[in-house]
Amino acid sequence: MELILALILLLVVAAFVMAPLRHRPEPADPGQARDSALAELEAQKEAKYREIRDTELDRATGKLSDDEFGRQDAELRNDALEILDQIDRTRKRDDAGEPH
Amino acid sequence: MTLLGTACLLTALLAAIYAVGASLYGARSGDRRWIDSGRRAVFAMAATLTLAVVIIEIAFVSDDFGFELVQAHSSTTTPTFYKLTAMWSSQAGSLLLWAWVLSLASSAAIYLTQNRHKEIVPYATAVLMGLGAFFTGLMIFAASPFHALSPAPAEGLGLTPLLRHPSMMVHPPMLYSGYVMWSIPFAFAIGALITRRVDASWIRSTRRFALIAWTFLGIGLLLGSRWSYTELGWGGYWAWDPVENAALMPFLAGTAFLHSVMVQEKRGMLKVWNVSLIVGTFSLCLLGTFLVRSGVLQSIHAFGASTVGAPLLVLIGVVLLGSTLLIVSRLDDLRSERRIESMISREAIFLINNLLLVGMVAVIFWGTFFPLISEAFTGTRSSLASPWFDRYVTPIAIVLVLFTGIGPLVAWGRFGAAAARRVLIWPTAAAAIAFAALLVLSDAGSHPWALAMFSLAAFALTALAQEFWRAGSARRTLTGEPTPVALAKGIARNRRRYGGYLVHAGIAVLLIGIAASSSFQTNRDLRLDVGQSADVGNYNVTYDRPTVNVANERIAFGAVLNVTHDGKPYAVVSPSRNYYPSQDPTLGPIGRFFNGDATSEVGLKSGGGQDFWTAFQPDLKGLEGPIKRANKKFADSGPDVQGLLIAAIAQSYLNNPPPATFRVIVDPLISWLYIGGLIAVGGALIGLWPSAAARRRVTAASAARIARGLSRA
Amino acid sequence: MDPSSKRKVRLVIALSAAVLLAVGLVYTSFSASSEAKQPSQLLTASSGTSYQLTGKVVPGSIKHQGEQLDFRVADRDNASKSIPVTYTGTVPDPFRDGREVIVNGKVQDGTFVGEKDTLVTKCPSKFTEN
Numbered sequence: 049m050e051l052i053l054a055l056i057l058l059l060v061v062a063a064f065v066m067a068p069l070r071h072r073p074e075p076a077d078p079g080q081a082r083d084s085a086l087a088e089l090e091a092q093k094e095a096k097y098r099e100i101r102d103t104e105l106d107r108a109t110g111k112l113s114d115d116e117f118g119r120q121d122a123e124l125r126n127d128a129l130e131i132l133d134q135i136d137r138t139r140k141r142d143d144a145g146e147p148h
Numbered sequence: 149m150t151l152l153g154t155a156c157l158l159t160a161l162l163a164a165i166y167a168v169g170a171s172l173y174g175a176r177s178g179d180r181r182w183i184d185s186g187r188r189a190v191f192a193m194a195a196t197l198t199l200a201v202v203i204i205e206i207a208f209v210s211d212d213f214g215f216e217l218v219q220a221h222s223s224t225t226t227p228t229f230y231k232l233t234a235m236w237s238s239q240a241g242s243l244l245l246w247a248w249v250l251s252l253a254s255s256a257a258i259y260l261t262q263n264r265h266k267e268i269v270p271y272a273t274a275v276l277m278g279l280g281a282f283f284t285g286l287m288i289f290a291a292s293p294f295h296a297l298s299p300a301p302a303e304g305l306g307l308t309p310l311l312r313h314p315s316m317m318v319h320p321p322m323l324y325s326g327y328v329m330w331s332i333p334f335a336f337a338i339g340a341l342i343t344r345r346v347d348a349s350w351i352r353s354t355r356r357f358a359l360i361a362w363t364f365l366g367i368g369l370l371l372g373s374r375w376s377y378t379e380l381g382w383g384g385y386w387a388w389d390p391v392e393n394a395a396l397m398p399f400l401a402g403t404a405f406l407h408s409v410m411v412q413e414k415r416g417m418l419k420v421w422n423v424s425l426i427v428g429t430f431s432l433c434l435l436g437t438f439l440v441r442s443g444v445l446q447s448i449h450a451f452g453a454s455t456v457g458a459p460l461l462v463l464i465g466v467v468l469l470g471s472t473l474l475i476v477s478r479l480d481d482l483r484s485e486r487r488i489e490s491m492i493s494r495e496a497i498f499l500i501n502n503l504l505l506v507g508m509v510a511v512i513f514w515g516t517f518f519p520l521i522s523e524a525f526t527g528t529r530s531s532l533a534s535p536w537f538d539r540y541v542t543p544i545a546i547v548l549v550l551f552t553g554i555g556p557l558v559a560w561g562r563f564g565a566a567a568a569r570r571v572l573i574w575p576t577a578a579a580a581i582a583f584a585a586l587l588v589l590s591d592a593g594s595h596p597w598a599l600a601m602f603s604l605a606a607f608a609l610t611a612l613a614q615e616f617w618r619a620g621s622a623r624r625t626l627t628g629e630p631t632p633v634a635l636a637k638g639i640a641r642n643r644r645r646y647g648g649y650l651v652h653a654g655i656a657v658l659l660i661g662i663a664a665s666s667s668f669q670t671n672r673d674l675r676l677d678v679g680q681s682a683d684v685g686n687y688n689v690t691y692d693r694p695t696v697n698v699a700n701e702r703i704a705f706g707a708v709l710n711v712t713h714d715g716k717p718y719a720v721v722s723p724s725r726n727y728y729p730s731q732d733p734t735l736g737p738i739g740r741f742f743n744g745d746a747t748s749e750v751g752l753k754s755g756g757g758q759d760f761w762t763a764f765q766p767d768l769k770g771l772e773g774p775i776k777r778a779n780k781k782f783a784d785s786g787p788d789v790q791g792l793l794i795a796a797i798a799q800s801y802l803n804n805p806p807p808a809t810f811r812v813i814v815d816p817l818i819s820w821l822y823i824g825g826l827i828a829v830g831g832a833l834i835g836l837w838p839s840a841a842a843r844r845r846v847t848a849a850s851a852a853r854i855a856r857g858l859s860r861a
Numbered sequence: 862m863d864p865s866s867k868r869k870v871r872l873v874i875a876l877s878a879a880v881l882l883a884v885g886l887v888y889t890s891f892s893a894s895s896e897a898k899q900p901s902q903l904l905t906a907s908s909g910t911s912y913q914l915t916g917k918v919v920p921g922s923i924k925h926q927g928e929q930l931d932f933r934v935a936d937r938d939n940a941s942k943s944i945p946v947t948y949t950g951t952v953p954d955p956f957r958d959g960r961e962v963i964v965n966g967k968v969q970d971g972t973f974v975g976e977k978d979t980l981v982t983k984c985p986s987k988f989t990e991n
Contacts, residue, residue: 068397080537095348111571120561135357380953381951387981507879510886673950674928809928
């Protein structure tokens with residue numbers, strides 16, 4: 049009885065694990081690569097935004113002089129813009145390559 | 149059901165090995181199907197190990213003594229709560245806990261990184277499942293929790309009395325979860341190194357896991373010290389025991405890691421340091437598991453020489469060697485993007501704090517392993533005691549408490565002199581006032597280390613309070629909200645920052661508690677007759693009467709003590725000592741109930757100012773005669789008669805109570821150790837709490853700001 | 862000073878601090894440690910040196926003398942070699958006949974005088990695999 053349960057367990061696990069292998073191998077999906085790149089860029093963007101907010105908070109709480117804040121803020125905003133540009137480019141590239 | 153349990157372990161092992169192979173093949177060949185299949189194998193492993201845990205728990209609850217594990221660690225009379233948690237009081241059970249938590253954490257990590265790090269995740273999966281296969285294999289081949297006993301005995305041995313303490317039941321899973329969780333950032337770091345994607349993205353994805361691991365380890369350490377304080381009858385909470393050190397080292401290294409990764413996230417520096425630190429932290433976690441399980445060092449926790457020591461040592465060697473080779477081969481990719489611009493900047497402060505923490509780990513490591521080191525060099529095993537550890541750790545801890553205050557005050561990049569004056573003036577004043585006041589009003593001058601700790605903690609706490617105040621008032625001027633609302637909202641919108649500050653405050657409070665209780669403790673060992681009293685500090689203790697209580701499979705001898713403070717009634721405390729029956733037949737049918745394991749229940753009056761702590765040791769020599777006679781006369785009597793006899797003999801202790809030994813400790817401010825710990829844990833939870841809604845709102849606002857900035861440019 | 866030599870100076874300072882700490886650790890640990898000995902090794906030990914005594918409590922030897930605790934400790938695997946011990950201070954819960962104990966102290970006139978509060982008892986055998 050227990051042996052049968054154990055076998056069933058093994059079979060269920062094997063079926064669950066192997067399921068993806070039954071599909072035919074698909075060519076690398078550019079859409080998926082794009083989603084992955086976009087997700088990473090989004091994460092970078094959020095991190096950069098957090099830094100911008102952090103810097104603002106540092107000035108508001110008296111830790112950064114206005115000059116230093118200006119310097120850091122400009123730098124961070126430049127970085128953020130670059131990321132936003134990259135996001136746009138990634139989106140456009142694939143929209144162009146993959147007409148719906 | 150032991151067969152099904154073993155089948156679960158085997159299936160889990162196969163799934164883990166398959167996950168390693170499938171993930172690696174998928175990553176090399178670029179075939180997504182294999183990577184997906186590997187992911188599924190991780191979930192399958194978690195499911196089968198969960199099933200294994202459920203099978204064990206059912207066996208414990210239903211008293212299935214056909215399981216050797218259940219027979220050895222539980223009995224029909226064990227309370228249900230302890231039945232549920234008895235699993236991890238054994239080696240096999242704790243290995244199962246390790247593997248189970250690892251499989252759950254791995255599943256969570258790869259589920260949460262579903263659509264990200266397509267390159268890193270397969271390698272991280274392979275590392276995690278390699279570890280999973282190791283621990284599952286260890287169970288199957290060296291210490292299986294599913295050994296069967298046939299025929300099943302009618303009764304179990306019961307749980308070791310010392311472990312019958314609520315915090316002892318929560319402490320091991322906390323520590324193990326802490327150890328295990330560190331494997332997630334470790335695995336992602338290895339994946340990042342292999343794929344040469346060593347930017348901050350692996351850090352961002354595993355930050356939460358690192359913080360959870362840190363929190364679990366911290367809670368585990370706190371609970372362990374609390375157990376020692378209230379259960380072990382010596383009144384201390386830390387003894388620099390190898391196993392305690394083994395848990396403290398990854399905690400300290402992990403603290404360094406949590407700080408230094410911020411420098412990489414923010415400035416792209418310290419990349420080599422960060423990967424080395426996570427490798428070190430995780431290796432220390434494995435080392436902790438090894439120390440508990442191998443018995444190479446003399447420790448009150450040494451669980452006897454066991455079979456799993458050697459494989460664990462090999463694993464540590466493989467992890468260290470493999471990681472080092474990998475880091476060396478990737479040095480080119482790990483170059484810093486920037487340099488430190490100023491020595492008074494947050495990155496510089498973080499660097500110094502890292503050096504201090506790692507230095508502390510080095511000291512503790514050396515001291516812990518000194519018995520082995522000295523044996524290698526001089527041929528004799530020598531060990532180091534608390535004073536040696538204190539000599540190094542105390543000054544480092546004092547400088548660290550200063551940094552818990554300075555770190556939050558200093559900004560990234562360049563920090564101007566004007567800003568420095570602005571933020572430093574109040575904390576410095578507070579430190580000076582605390583220093584002067586303590587010197588004049590108390591005898592702190594005789595303990596310079598403690599005095600330094602109090603003053604610098606005053607600096608840190610004022611600095612942190614000022615940070616919270618400034619955050620509140622900055623937001624108030626912006627939004628016009630009343631200060632408390634502004635403060636709460638400001639914290640809620642910057643959880644990571646203010647959660648972290650709260651952790652700092654908690655640590656400062658905790659260190660105050662440690663400094664005060666270790667420097668200004670009064671303790672006395674007393675031997676009192678009933679009615680006698682003695683002075684301890686400003687307190688007076690009177691041994692009012694003895695008590696006896698036979699219940700819950702133990703005999704409790706106790707004492708009621710009346711305590712007065714400066715002549716006024718202060719408290720009535722009743723410490724007791726509980727005797728659990730021994731299974732040793734040579735002690736006699738009655739004697740075994742009086743000569744088994746004993747534990748202390750301390751009589752404790754806790755307060756914000758000080759704790760009044762008492763432990764009690766009865767003198768049971770007077771009972772030896774009656775016990776011997778009863779052993780002879782009533783050897784063949786039924787359990788009912790024997791039960792009555794035991795109660796009668798125990799009660800006879802009250803007729804003519806002999807003098808008893810008491811240990812009395814007056815511990816100032818020790819509650820603050822635990823209050824500080826709770827504050828720190830609360831802060832960590834705030835830092836962990838996801839704030840999806842707030843983030844979306846703020847993202848939109850920032851986007852608008854950036855757009856405005858763009859139009860200006 | 863140009864930045865690269867400044868970095869070198871910093872590196873040298875950091876390294877020398879590390880070396881100093883290391884030397885301090887090595888020196889103090891060898892002088893502050895006490896050698897672990899079994900009773901049979903202590904019978905010939907010089908008095909005045911600190912040792913760490915390890916061994917098993919001889920059954921039936923435990924006596925309370927007021928606040929002082931007297932007992933004998935025997936070699937782990939040779940019960941016939943034992944040494945008397947006097948000790949004051951905390952006694953851990955698991956302390957009893959036959960348990961393995963560790964205590965720091967010095968030898969005086971053939972008796973091992975334990976330092977206050979240094980007695981450690983190894984956990985009972987139920988922790989081990991059985």
